[in-house]
Amino acid sequence: MSITRSLGLGIFLAALAACPLAAGCASMVAPAADAQTPQTAQTAQKQDIVVHLGSFSNDLHSAFMAFSLATSLQKHGASVTVFLDREGVRLADVRERGDLTWGDSGGTSAAMAEFVKAGGTVVVCPHCASLAGIEASNIRPGARLATHEEVATIFLSADKVIDF
Numbered sequence: 001m002s003i004t005r006s007l008g009l010g011i012f013l014a015a016l017a018a019c020p021l022a023a024g025c026a027s028m029v030a031p032a033a034d035a036q037t038p039q040t041a042q043t044a045q046k047q048d049i050v051v052h053l054g055s056f057s058n059d060l061h062s063a064f065m066a067f068s069l070a071t072s073l074q075k076h077g078a079s080v081t082v083f084l085d086r087e088g089v090r091l092a093d094v095r096e097r098g099d100l101t102w103g104d105s106g107g108t109s110a111a112m113a114e115f116v117k118a119g120g121t122v123v124v125c126p127h128c129a130s131l132a133g134i135e136a137s138n139i140r141p142g143a144r145l146a147t148h149e150e151v152a153t154i155f156l157s158a159d160k161v162i163d164f
Contacts, residue, residue: 047078050158054086060102063091066164067111074118081154082115084143085125092124092143093134109140116142123154 051073053066066082074080090096091108098109105111112122122143124134129145136145146154155161 047159048157049073049078049080050154050161051080051082052161052163053082053084053088053091055164056087056090056096056108057100058087060100060108062164063088063108064102064105064111066162067115068105069162070120071111071115071118074115074120080115081121081123081158082112083123083125083146083151083154085128089124089128089132089134092122092129092140093132093138094140095138098140112140113142123150125151 049070051066051070053063055062070080070082084092091112099107101107106114116122123146124139124143126145126148129135134145139145
């Protein structure tokens with residue numbers, strides 16, 4: 001066997017061995033015909049998303065992240081409900097300071113108001129509100145006390161729940 005012929009055979013075998021690798025790489029780049037493509041605000045079905053927030057002044061960073069994400073999701077076409085429980089119920093209390101900030105963010109009540117202005121809903125846990133001494137007359141505009149039955153319905157009908 002001549003050197004040229006064995007060299008040619010070696011190149012052929014190397015190329016043949018690379019074919020499955022090339023096919024695998026191509027399948028990673030090009031999605032299968034039945035694979036789902038990412039949804040956009042224009043093509044997505046409206047999703048019901050619950051953002052659960054259980055903190056307030058004990059974790060302002062989480063409070064601002066929750067409202068920031070909820071506002072963004074609402075503006076991108078989702079139907080978003082922020083559910084406040086534990087310490088989070090105090091965000092909805094008009095007797096609490098609404099000017100608390102985290103970093104360069106605006107006040108807590110401004111973050112909630114922006115979310116509500118975008119079309120979001122703020123619901124307050126009735127049990128936690130009662131324990132915190134919050135009544136319907138103390139709730140900030142844009143938020144409301146839920147019933148226990150409503151809380152169950154909100155979570156059971158949600159497509160996604162995001163916890164802060």
